[in-house]
Structures are given as structure tokens and as C-alpha cells.
Amino acid sequence: MDVSSQRSPVSLLALAALALVILGVALSALTWRNLVEQRRLIDQHVLFAARAILHGVEANLTRVMPMLGRMQPEEARLRLQEALQEVTASGDVLFLGVYDSHGQLLLSSQPETAGGAVQPPLDPLALEDLAVTGEWFGSLPFAGGTTMLGYASTMRPGMAQFCPGGRGLGQGPGQGSGQGPGRGPGSGPGTAPGRQAPVYFLVGMSLDEHYQQYRQFRSQAMAQTGFVLGAAALVWLLLLAYMRRRTQGRKLVRLESFHSKLLDSIPEGIIAVDASGMVTAANPAAKNILGEELAGRSFDSLPVAACLREPGEGCAAAGEWRQQDLEGRHLEILSRSLDGETLVILRDRTHLRSLENDLEQSRQLATVGRLAAGVAHEIRNPLSALRGFAQLFASKLKGREPEESYARTMVQEADRLGRVVTDLLYLAKPRPMEPAPVELAALCGELESLLRFDLERRNASFATALEAPEAFADPDALKQALINLVLNALAALPAEGGAVTVRSESRQGGTAVSVQDDGHGMSEEERSRALEPFFTTRRDGSGLGLAIVQSIVRHHGGELEIESDPGRGTRVTMFFRSVAPQGNG
Missing domain, CATH: 3.30.450.20 (PAS domain)
Structure with a gap:
């Protein structure tokens, strides 16, 4: 250069x-x-x-x-x-x-x-x-x-x-040796006569x-x-x-x-390793990625060394680059020999993978939206007629079993199918968001009143821990997202009951609102597929609840995080920025 x-x-x-x-x-x-x-x-x-x-x-x-x-x-x-x-x-x-x-x-x-x-x-x-x-x-x-x-x-x-x-x-005068008359020494130029x-x-x-x-x-x-x-x-x-x-x-x-x-x-981590395997230099990005001081340490003691030697669990080869999942981060690692030393380059692709997942989810939602836009109206009109006839049969067959039970089941299933169609229509064409400051305490009070019977039926307690008093979001959309998350949390609780807690905390640039339960939790595979449309582990679930929550958060310009371990419950966090981003109404 x-x-x-x-x-x-x-x-x-x-x-x-x-x-x-x-x-x-x-x-x-x-x-x-x-x-x-x-x-x-x-x-x-x-x-x-x-x-x-x-x-x-x-x-x-x-x-x-x-x-x-x-x-x-x-x-x-x-x-x-x-x-x-x-x-x-x-x-x-x-x-x-x-x-x-x-x-x-x-x-x-x-x-x-x-x-x-x-x-x-x-x-x-x-x-x-x-x-x-x-x-x-x-x-x-x-x-x-x-x-x-x-x-x-x-x-x-x-x-x-x-x-x-x-x-x-x-x-005598006038005579000189070898001189003619008048040519003696006394007759030179400028000499007066007689001198x-x-x-x-x-x-x-x-x-x-x-x-x-x-x-x-x-x-x-x-x-x-x-x-x-x-x-x-x-x-x-x-x-x-x-x-x-x-x-x-x-x-x-x-x-x-x-x-x-x-x-x-530069955002990529750079680690220089000498011929003896000692780290001689490392830039701040490498320290941030690995979370520890690197200079002067043995490279073999670092968690990325094993991935370079031989891909194993949590590590895969992608051409010259190696990919490794390390403490919730997705890393790409490249090793190069340079003048007797080894240069190791680390790239944190966690955010990129998140964006790729979001893109894949957006594609899936777009596919669902196109499907919903094509069949929702065709399903809703016949469904309304079927539900009306089921209600008529239930009133005519009142007191007659098992015919009355069959009729009520038909009405309930028609209502459930109607909710699925409504969710599909929302995913296909969500309404514009109108963010405004929302008092979280009042909103949580409405939720507790609205879902009182569901809480009693599941023998669950409802609690709040609101460190941040308000969030900047669309009130109706935030209420719908919290309802979906609380219902999912209730469904995850064991038969003997449990607790559902709504929390809020201030973060740099916005407010985080989360719903936490102490249910059975999710496995790694379930957590990775939780936001896919129609993916559910419940017999009576549609698999669209978290997808709708993800769509609401994305249209606010925020982020959605899921933390869960088997047997330790689940925590779903929605982050809403203090100022609504442009392009998200």
C-alpha cells in the first residue's frame, strides 16, 4: 500500500x-x-x-x-x-x-x-x-x-x-664603439644635442x-x-x-x-500465531469475539483451534472457511500461512445468520400470505354457512346425546378454523403500524382481565415486573402480540399449573418487553423452528401465533429473541425502538 x-x-x-x-x-x-x-x-x-x-x-x-x-x-x-x-x-x-x-x-x-x-x-x-x-x-x-x-x-x-x-x-663625445657618426649613446631618441x-x-x-x-x-x-x-x-x-x-x-x-x-x-478478528503456536498479536475484534485476552497464550488453548484441526460437533467445513457455533455465536474461521507464521481470521456471522433466518421466515410468510390471499375468502364464506347450520343443529338437538355434543363440536371447530383464516389474512396483509407510547401497566391489567378464565383453567398465576413503564409501539398490535405469547406460555405449563410473568426493561435505543413461563421449555430443534408458520407441538395449535408476533415486531423495526431450555421454561423478548424506523408504518 x-x-x-x-x-x-x-x-x-x-x-x-x-x-x-x-x-x-x-x-x-x-x-x-x-x-x-x-x-x-x-x-x-x-x-x-x-x-x-x-x-x-x-x-x-x-x-x-x-x-x-x-x-x-x-x-x-x-x-x-x-x-x-x-x-x-x-x-x-x-x-x-x-x-x-x-x-x-x-x-x-x-x-x-x-x-x-x-x-x-x-x-x-x-x-x-x-x-x-x-x-x-x-x-x-x-x-x-x-x-x-x-x-x-x-x-x-x-x-x-x-x-x-x-x-x-x-x-670622445659622439664616438662610440661600433657606432656611426651621430649614433653614439648620446644620440638616442629624446636626447638633446650635446647631452x-x-x-x-x-x-x-x-x-x-x-x-x-x-x-x-x-x-x-x-x-x-x-x-x-x-x-x-x-x-x-x-x-x-x-x-x-x-x-x-x-x-x-x-x-x-x-x-x-x-x-x-475492521470487524473481522485477526490473530497472528508464530511457529511455536503462541499468539503474538490480536486485534480488538478477535478479543470481542472470543471474549478473552489472546496475546501471549497458546493458540491450541483457544476454542477455535480444534475446529481448524478437524471439524467436529458444532463445527463444519465450508470450502476454505470453517463454520463453528460457539456460545450462541456463529463464527467463520480461516487459516493462512504467512512468512513462517499463521494468520487466523474470525468472522462473527451471528447477525447475518439471524438476517438469513428472518429472510427465510419472510419468504415463508410471503408464501403463506399468497396462499391465504387465494383461499381465505373461499373458505370464510362456506365456513360461515357451516357454522350457522351447526348452531341450528345444536339448538334443535338440545338434550339429545350424543347429537348435541356433535353439533357443539362442529361449532367449536368452525370457530377455530375461522381464527386460522383470520391469522392467515393478517399474515398476508398486515395493517400499517401506528407506534405511540403505551403504558405497560395498564396494558398488562387488560391482559389479566381478558385472559382471567384461561389463567384459572390452567391453574396459572399472572405476574408483572415492569422496570420500564412504557414502550413505543402500536397499542393494538402490542396487545395482540402479548395475548399470543401469554396463550403460548399457558399452553406450555404443566397440568399442575405454573406462573406467567410479563417483564419490561430499558435497553439502549428502546424497550424490551418479554413473556416468561416456567413450563417444559423447548429443545434446540424446536427453538430453531419456533417461528416457522404452521410449526407447533400442540395438538390444538395452528402454528401461527409466534409467526404473527414476529411479523408485528418486524413491522415495528424491532427484534425478537427466544430463550429456552428443556425443563427450564421459555422467555420470548420483543425489542421496540424508541423511534419508529422509516418504512414501517
């Missing part, structure tokens, strides 16, 4: 997924920002280091300038190149070089015998920055495909004279160590970001699994609750 959940977790999961996406974007952006900042800090650190090294080299060269001025130009140039090479020998500095205003290398820390070594040039953009701001830094290619961070600034004017192609070292062109000092720093640290930091940052995102995704998956499990748990709880309520509310 499918059970829908009352609340869907889709909105919560969507919010969790959105939060995960936002977290991923924010964390990625923060990581990227940290990487950019780390790269900027590395570049700034290298720039500061390059600037400090460059100024330190310039300061050292400034101190040895007097000594260089006393040397020959070529010797001074070599000594200057050796000084640059000593600085780059430490490993932190990859390159030191001096460039003219056109970006051509004048002097470098690389030996001239390096053959094929790549000398980093200064591109036009770098020269433009140097011309405007006096300094520049950026990435430059180096030998072996290495990238270095270069920083360049305008060289002090006094240092330029020691550089090849600069003024000094035995060269020396600027010379730029470049220092190149190795980025390998810094970039290695940066790559490690980047790997760690990416790993941390991936770990956080993975953890967040794992949490989201766990949340998704938890929500699904909680939803399934709620559905399971609701399904179990629904099944429990369903089993508790």
Missing part, C-alpha cells in the same frame, strides 16, 4: 544544493584571490630584493670609481665585468647588465665566451617606462628557457663613462625557488579547496541520504500506524 508523505524534502534539499554551489563559488573565488595575492607578494618581494641588489652594486661601483678612473679603459671594463660576475655567482642573481637608450646591451655579467648564451633584451615598452619613470620591472627570458624577473633603472651618470660606448674610457643619453642598469632575479614555493602553496590551496568542497559534497550526500531515510521512515511509521488503525477498526 502506497502512503504519501505529508511534507516533501525537495525544498530543503534544493536549499542545501544552492548553499553547496554558493560555498563552492565563494571558496574558489577566495582561493583564486589568495593565489593572486601570493603571486603579487612574491613579485613584490623579488622586486624589493632586485632593487636592493641593484642599488648595492651601484654603491660598490661608486666606491671603486676612482680606482677604475686610473685604469686603462679595457682593463676597467674587465674589472667592472668581473665585479658583476661576482655578484651573479651567489645564485640569487641570474644576470646583471647595462643597456643603452636603444635597449642594446653594453656590459653584462655573462662572459663573452658564453657562446650562444641568450642575452635578455629590453623591449620598446620597457624602454618607454624607463624613459618616463626611470625604472621598470617584468619577466624576461634567460638562457636554457629560464624566466627571470628583471628590474631596470637609470644608471648614475658617473657610472656611464665606464661602459663601452659611453663617454669616458678614452672616447649624454641615459644608460640603464638591469638586474635579473631567479624565480625558480619562489615559484616552487608558489606552486606548493597553490597545490596546498587547491587541495584544501578540493577537500572542503568534497567534504561539503559528502555532507550534502549524507543529508540527501538522511532526508530520504527520514522520509522513508516517516512513510513506514505512517504505514504501520495506518495498518494498526485498520486492523483495530
